[in-house]
Structure formats: C-alpha cells, structure tokens
Amino acid sequence: MKQKNNGTWVSWNENVTHNYKSLYKITTEEELREVIKNSEKIRVFGSKQSSADIASGLETLVDITTYNKILSYNDSEHTITVQSGVILGDLLDAIEAKGWCIPCLPDINTITIGGALATGTHGTSGKLLCEYMTDCSIVLADGSLKKINEKDEIIDAVRVSLGVLGIMSEITFKCEPIYTLHVKEGPEDDSEWLPKIKERLNKHAFLRILWLPHTDKGYVITGDKINPDTEITENLGPAYLKHRRTASKILYKYSHIFPWTTAIANKLLYRGFFRNTKEHKGSLYQATVTKSRGSTIELAEWTIGLDKFPKVFEELKTEINKWSNKSFIHIPMDIRFVYKDKSWLSYAYGEDTVTMGCVSRNAATADTYEAFKSIEKVFLKHGGKPHWGKRFTAKDAGISKIYSKWEDFKVLRKELDPTNKFLNPYLTELLNEKQRANAVA
Numbered sequence: 353m354k355q356k357n358n359g360t361w362v363s364w365n366e367n368v369t370h371n372y373k374s375l376y377k378i379t380t381e382e383e384l385r386e387v388i389k390n391s392e393k394i395r396v397f398g399s400k401q402s403s404a405d406i407a408s409g410l411e412t413l414v415d416i417t418t419y420n421k422i423l424s425y426n427d428s429e430h431t432i433t434v435q436s437g438v439i440l441g442d443l444l445d446a447i448e449a450k451g452w453c454i455p456c457l458p459d460i461n462t463i464t465i466g467g468a469l470a471t472g473t474h475g476t477s478g479k480l481l482c483e484y485m486t487d488c489s490i491v492l493a494d495g496s497l498k499k500i501n502e503k504d505e506i507i508d509a510v511r512v513s514l515g516v517l518g519i520m521s522e523i524t525f526k527c528e529p530i531y532t533l534h535v536k537e538g539p540e541d542d543s544e545w546l547p548k549i550k551e552r553l554n555k556h557a558f559l560r561i562l563w564l565p566h567t568d569k570g571y572v573i574t575g576d577k578i579n580p581d582t583e584i585t586e587n588l589g590p591a592y593l594k595h596r597r598t599a600s601k602i603l604y605k606y607s608h609i610f611p612w613t614t615a616i617a618n619k620l621l622y623r624g625f626f627r628n629t630k631e632h633k634g635s636l637y638q639a640t641v642t643k644s645r646g647s648t649i650e651l652a653e654w655t656i657g658l659d660k661f662p663k664v665f666e667e668l669k670t671e672i673n674k675w676s677n678k679s680f681i682h683i684p685m686d687i688r689f690v691y692k693d694k695s696w697l698s699y700a701y702g703e704d705t706v707t708m709g710c711v712s713r714n715a716a717t718a719d720t721y722e723a724f725k726s727i728e729k730v731f732l733k734h735g736g737k738p739h740w741g742k743r744f745t746a747k748d749a750g751i752s753k754i755y756s757k758w759e760d761f762k763v764l765r766k767e768l769d770p771t772n773k774f775l776n777p778y779l780t781e782l783l784n785e786k787q788r789a790n791a792v793a
C-alpha cells in the first residue's frame with residue numbers, strides 16, 4: 353500500500369481543500385480493512401467530484417481509485433461484480449461488451465462506483481444507480497467485513513449511505529439486456545413541455561428536459577427503444593454546437609459581478625445552441641452520457657414529488673425572474689425523473705420524483721451565486737430534497753423533516769460506527785453529532 357504524508361487534498365473544481373497527515377492508496381480489500389482498523393478517524397474518496405464537503409477533512413484519507421478491478425461476471429444472471437473504486441465509464445464499457453446495460457445513467461462517466469452509490473447518484477427515467485446493486489460487502493469501522501444481499505433489510509440503508517455506515521468494498525450489479533435508443537431533441541416553450549411531463553413519461557423510455565432559465569424555453573430530449581437496425585435520419589445539428597460549454601464560459605465570465613448579464617447570455621445561448629432539433633441513435637450510455645467536459649463547474653440539485661413539480665417550478669421561475677434578487681441562473685437547469693424506491697436516503701423514497709439541477713459555470717465564484725440560495729429556499733419550502741453530493745446548506749433539523757428514515761439512519765450509523773470514525777466536520781454537523789478531535793483545517 354502506498355502512503356503519502358502531509359499534503360493537501362483538493363476537490364476536482366478546487367472549491368474544497370483540506371490538509372491531511374496520511375493518504376493511503378489501496379489496491380486490496382485486506383489493505384482497506386487494515387487501514388480502517390488502525391485509524392482513529394478516516395475518510396475514503398473517489399474521483400473527488402462531489403461539491404459537498406463529504407469526501408475529506410480528516411487527518412487520514414484513503415484514495416479508493418486504485419481499488420478498481422472488474423472481478424467477475426455471471427452470464428446467466430446478467431450480473432457483474434467490481435471493486436468499489438472502479439470508474440463508472442470502465443464498468444459501462446465492460447457491460448456493453450457483454451451486451452448488457454444499466455438502464456439509468458448519470459450524465460458523467462468519470463466518477464467511482466463507491467462515490468456514486470454513497471451520494472445517491474441517478475440518471476433519468478429510471479431508478480437510482482444503487483437500485484441495480486444486488487450484493488455488496490462493506491468494511492465496518494472495526495475493520496471487519498460485512499456481506500449484504502438483497503434479502504438483508506439493511507440493504508435499504510446501505511444503498512445510499514454517504515460513506516458513514518462503512519466503506520463499500522465489492523459490489524454486484526444486476527444488468528439488463530442492452531437496447532438502442534432513438535433520441536430526438538428540440539426546444540419547446542415552457543407552456544408546452546410542462547403540462548406534457550406525465551404523458552411523455554408514459555410514452556418514452558427516456559425523458560430529460562434542459563430548462564433554459566430567463567428564456568421561457570426548455571430543450572426536450574426524448575428517447576424511444578428501437579431495433580438497432582432501424583434506419584433513422586441522423587441529424588446532429590451544425591458542428592459549432594459542440595462549442596456550447598466554451599461559449600457559456602465566455603458569456604458568463606463576469607456574471608458574478610453583473611448577475612443580470614446572465615439573462616442576456618441565456619438568450620444568446622438559446623439562439624446559438626438550443627434552437628435546432630437533433631436526431632440520433634445509440635445505446636443509453638453512448639447516446640446520452642457526456643464523455644468529456646472542457647472545464648469544471650459547481651452544482652446543486654433538488655428533488656420534489658412529481659405531482660408537486662409544476663407548482664414548485666412556477667414558484668422558482670417567478671423567484672429567479674425578479675431582477676431585484678440577483679438569482680440569475682446559468683444554462684441549463686437539468687430536469688430529470690427518478691422512480692420511487694425503498695432506500696432510506698434516496699430522493700425517491702416512496703414516491704416518483706423530479707430532480708432539478710442548478711449549475712454555476714464559474715466554479716471559483718460559486719459562493720456568491722445567489723441562485724443556489726433561491727433554489728434551496730423554494731424546494732425546501734415544499735419538502736424538496738438536496739442531492740447529497742452537491743451544494744446545499746440544510747442540516748440535521750431541516751433534513752429530518754424531509755427524510756422520514758433520517759432518524760433510523762442515524763441510529764443505525766451509531767450502532768455500526770460508535771466512535772464516529774467515518775465522520776468529518778461536515779458530516780458531523782449534518783448528522784448533528786458531537787465533534788471529536790482529529791479533524792484538520
């Protein structure tokens with residue numbers, strides 16, 4: 353096991369930094385168990401792509417990205433077993449080669465599986481990624497190994513665990529046969545797409561709406577399953593469309609100083625990049641997941657019950673269109689759909705939901721981005737839930753009102769980790785636990 357001493361941990365967009373005393377790179381389960389057993393406090397991190405301060409902040413850290421092997425396949429069950437540090441893109445390449453898929457994918461392929469599960473990572477028109485996990489093993493605070501399968505009640509707590517119940521070691525996913533999607537994209541007025549959500553969810557296998565704040569438009573992406581040999585008229589739009597993120601970066605350069613320029617930038621971005629229609633086909637992974645990003649961003653995301661969404665949307669729209677409150681929002685706000693499940697800390701616990709993303713294209717100035725505050729205010733008022741891996745300020749008292757299993761989760765956490773070994777300062781405050789020494793600045 354490799355060890356580095358006395359360094360600085362920096363998140364991917366450089367918004368979270370912490371000093372550490374020891375950083376271990378592990379490659380085996382035995383090493384993972386040993387380092388957890390012998391540490392008083394410890395945090396494990398993956399690709400460092402969370403905006404929330406959940407992955408570091410302690411003297412001892414484990415980099416899990418070197419614990420990244422694909423371990424086995426079960427061809428008759430369509431399952432794959434991997435180590436938790438495997439990168440999602442590598443897992444997806446491996447299952448596509450088998451003719452399989454996981455039918456709900458986030459719009460990022462560089463994250464680790466362990467990080468994705470811990471924070472409730474999701475895609476659209478399906479369930480959270482963790483719902484496709486059938487078995488896992490976790491290393492508990494005392495270094496012992498606990499194996500969990502679908503029949504164990506605890507699995508509903510472990511699927512989304514913020515990395516505070518134990519550290520995921522090996523994970524098995526149940527896959528489905530791969531399918532081809534016929535994807536169609538194009539702009540629509542808000543008055544057109546908003547009332548059609550339920551109808552479209554019934555009709556299409558894939559639905560995602562990129563809402564374009566301050567333009568009264570959404571960019572609707574639908575996907576229908578087709579036979580892979582079906583011929584379609586491919587239309588990827590003009591070649592310059594691929595420069596959308598660079599154009600956004602330039603247009604938003606001074607939006608932290610003059611927030612109102614965002615409204616003008618959005619209108620220009622709509623005209624330049626979202627007015628065309630597009631049509632293409634491919635697997636869910638190939639046709640819908642972003643493979644590279646030119647620059648870093650900062651993110652928040654909130655989830656609300658499907659039935660409540662139209663009201664919350666209109667309220668948010670009114671709020672951000674007030675020129676007085678500086679809550680101008682960069683393009684796009686990603687609207688996706690997650691179907692109900694039973695995982696305790698899932699956004700979709702017990703109800704079908706809509707998720708709404710909020711992006712700041714200037715990661716460095718995110719602290720002054722009023723939009724994050726407005727979206728939190730509006731969604732919290734209606735019982736909305738924050739994405740665990742993204743920016744939000746709500747703490748224990750607020751969270752306990754929106755997660756009916758929050759208190760049960762806290763009790764279980766205390767049972768499994770009585771000395772709070774896995775709690776950094778951020779999680780200590782989130783869970784309203786007493787702070788112990790051994791946190792670093």
Ligand SMILES: Cc1cc2nc3c(=O)[nH]c(=O)nc-3n(C[C@H](O)[C@H](O)[C@H](O)COP(=O)(O)OP(=O)(O)OC[C@H]3O[C@@H](n4cnc5c(N)ncnc54)[C@H](O)[C@@H]3O)c2cc1C
Nearest residue numbers: 398399400401402458459464466467470473474515520741
């Ligand atoms: C550009 C971008 C796009 C995104 N798109 C989406 C999206 O489409 N949908 C979505 O839901 N989210 C999305 N996210 C959020 C992202 O999926 C999560 O923040 C995810 O946790 C990042 O994974 P990571 O490997 O970087 O984890 P890290 O940020 O390194 O860690 C996240 C958490 O997981 C814990 N952890 C890591 N490994 C383990 C393990 N083996 N066992 C237990 N705990 C562990 C860490 O301690 C930490 O608490 C996006 C983020 C970015 C930056």
